[in-house]
Amino acid sequence: MTVALAGSADLVPSLDTGDTTTFDLMAQVADAVLTDSGIEAGEIDGLVTSSMIEAPFMAASVLAEYLMVQPSFLQHVDLGGCTGVASVIRAATAIEAGLCETVLVLTAATKGVARAGAPLGPSTVAPGYKEATPQGIFDVPHGATGGIFAYGMLASVTAQQCNLDEHHTYGLLARARSAARSNSSALHHRDAVPTMDEYARSPITAAPLRRLDSAVSSGGASAVIVTSERRARRLDRRPVLIAGMGERHTHRSITNMPSLAASGGVDAAARAFAMAGLRPTQTQLAMIYDAFTYLIPRGLCEAGIASANSVGSVMAGDSGVAVNPHGGQLGCGHTGVSAGMSLVTAATRQVAGRAGAVQATSHDICFVSGTGGEMSTNAALVLVGG
Amino acid sequence: MTGTYRAAIDHAVAELRQGRIAAQRWPDGQLVFYPRGIRLGHGNETPNWETVSTGTVVASTTVHEHSHPEYQAETPFTLLIVDAEGARIMCRLAPDRAVPAVGDAVSLSVVSGARGAVIVAS
Numbered sequence: 001m002t003v004a005l006a007g008s009a010d011l012v013p014s015l016d017t018g019d020t021t022t023f024d025l026m027a028q029v030a031d032a033v034l035t036d037s038g039i040e041a042g043e044i045d046g047l048v049t050s051s052m053i054e055a056p057f058m059a060a061s062v063l064a065e066y067l068m069v070q071p072s073f074l075q076h077v078d079l080g081g082c083t084g085v086a087s088v089i090r091a092a093t094a095i096e097a098g099l100c101e102t103v104l105v106l107t108a109a110t111k112g113v114a115r116a117g118a119p120l121g122p123s124t125v126a127p128g129y130k131e132a133t134p135q136g137i138f139d140v141p142h143g144a145t146g147g148i149f150a151y152g153m154l155a156s157v158t159a160q161q162c163n164l165d166e167h168h169t170y171g172l173l174a175r176a177r178s179a180a181r182s183n184s185s186a187l188h189h190r191d192a193v194p195t196m197d198e199y200a201r202s203p204i205t206a207a208p209l210r211r212l213d214s215a216v217s218s219g220g221a222s223a224v225i226v227t228s229e230r231r232a233r234r235l236d237r238r239p240v241l242i243a244g245m246g247e248r249h250t251h252r253s254i255t256n257m258p259s260l261a262a263s264g265g266v267d268a269a270a271r272a273f274a275m276a277g278l279r280p281t282q283t284q285l286a287m288i289y290d291a292f293t294y295l296i297p298r299g300l301c302e303a304g305i306a307s308a309n310s311v312g313s314v315m316a317g318d319s320g321v322a323v324n325p326h327g328g329q330l331g332c333g334h335t336g337v338s339a340g341m342s343l344v345t346a347a348t349r350q351v352a353g354r355a356g357a358v359q360a361t362s363h364d365i366c367f368v369s370g371t372g373g374e375m376s377t378n379a380a381l382v383l384v385g386g
Numbered sequence: 387m388t389g390t391y392r393a394a395i396d397h398a399v400a401e402l403r404q405g406r407i408a409a410q411r412w413p414d415g416q417l418v419f420y421p422r423g424i425r426l427g428h429g430n431e432t433p434n435w436e437t438v439s440t441g442t443v444v445a446s447t448t449v450h451e452h453s454h455p456e457y458q459a460e461t462p463f464t465l466l467i468v469d470a471e472g473a474r475i476m477c478r479l480a481p482d483r484a485v486p487a488v489g490d491a492v493s494l495s496v497v498s499g500a501r502g503a504v505i506v507a508s
Contacts, residue, residue, distance in 0.1 A: 134420045137395060139476040141501055143449060143457035144465050152447030153467065205451040255467050255476045260445050 007037025080372025084341025246271025
């Protein structure tokens with residue numbers, strides 16, 4: 001493998017991005033990642049972007065024009081929370097194929113409270129259903145919309161598989177929120193860590209999930225630069241090599257998930273470790289997609305980093321594997337389609353040894369997972385320090 | 387003879403409005419719901435329609451908070467994914483029933499309401 005991550009940047013998540021457009025978030029985070037990496041704007045010959053609410057058609061072209069870049073590789077990725085990891089995979093693949101050398105990979109999501117539309121509901125599927133999807137027609141009228149219900153179903157399965165009780169899930173929340181106290185770019189940086197009593201009193205949303213089991217929805221943006229190892233070795237920091245990549249996409253609606261006991265993340269991780277020539281148990285640093293507390297034990301087990309028997313000690317940080325040491329989405333905020341990339345940017349800083357107050361001690365072999373939709377889209381990276 | 391997305395979906399929606407869950411039985415025996423206009427590798431085949439009335443529970447959750455006001459007004463309600471010979475169906479648990487366990491058998495019916503047909507398990 002000859003491709004590396006050469007820089008990272010995040011905008012601080014915000015509960016209300018007001019009138020800020022996706023153009024602004026994209027451009028700000030793009031400028032920040034160029035500054036962080038030391039790569040010149042003129043070197044950018046590839047652009048990969050997530051969706052923009054202002055540009056439902058040809059978003060990647062719209063953004064490239066706005067940023068005044070004319071790349072030889074251009075891609076719009078629309079895979080929900082899996083978008084960040086999958087975007088890095090597409091950028092790395094294009095570099096390996098010789099289509100480009102240095103790719104700007106951007107994700108951003110606004111969260112304008114005042115102008116937020118009603119969530120997908122019956123009015124959007126009833127009369128006009130012929131323009132809707134099967135999920136909109138057959139699932140949504142039951143109230144199966146908004147995503148949390150699906151993760152409630154999945155959490156029930158995970159709780160049984162990993163023998164979890166509320167002390168485990170509270171522990172995950174408390175560790176994430178404690179880490180956020182040390183992370184000045186976390187949404188919850190200044191917030192007190194909830195107590196077990198507050199967690200136990202947090203209302204159930206979709207059983208067994210409590211409000212506090214969900215990462216808090218926010219606006220934000222995250223970006224990395226993916227470039228050749230050759231270029232990365234001329235920068236002023238340790239290269240973060242992309243050693244393994246894998247994906248598996250199994251469904252859109254959870255109704256059609258082949259097995260709720262095992263997502264496509266199992267195969268995505270197996271492929272990434274096989275490509276890297278590493279065993280999952282060699283992982284030193286695990287960046288697990290954590291829109292919900294329960295996704296951490298599930299992600300660790302699906303990747304083979306932990307087993308049902310060992311997951312308790314891995315979650316507790318007693319196994320030598322650092323899990324989301326920057327606080328993850330539970331600590332930093334769930335920045336919509338950009339949330340998955342926030343784990344890639346954190347991983348990039350960790351492996352390079354540039355994570356400051358939240359730096360993990362052992363950071364040479366790092367696993368990153370991306371999970372989108374209702375565990376619909378799954379992607380994984382194995383990163384190693386060069 | 388292959389069908390279209392619209393024809394397959396229209397038929398299933400019309401059947402739901404008549405109180406029936408219409409799944410496709412393809413010549414190889416596969417039961418499919420929601421129906422498809424075409425199945426890859428089976429392009430010259432036509433499925434028969436079959437009414438589904440039972441299945442087993444794949445997963446459930448009881449929803450207490452919902453982001454959409456119309457569904458919020460109906461909380462708490464329980465959503466179930468039901469498997470019928472490999473075909474998967476999202477439905478509501480009948481309000482007076484205890485939440486069944488994964489693998490339990492349930493019977494399915496269709497209730498017509500203000501926003502169309504809702505599949506109910508009991």
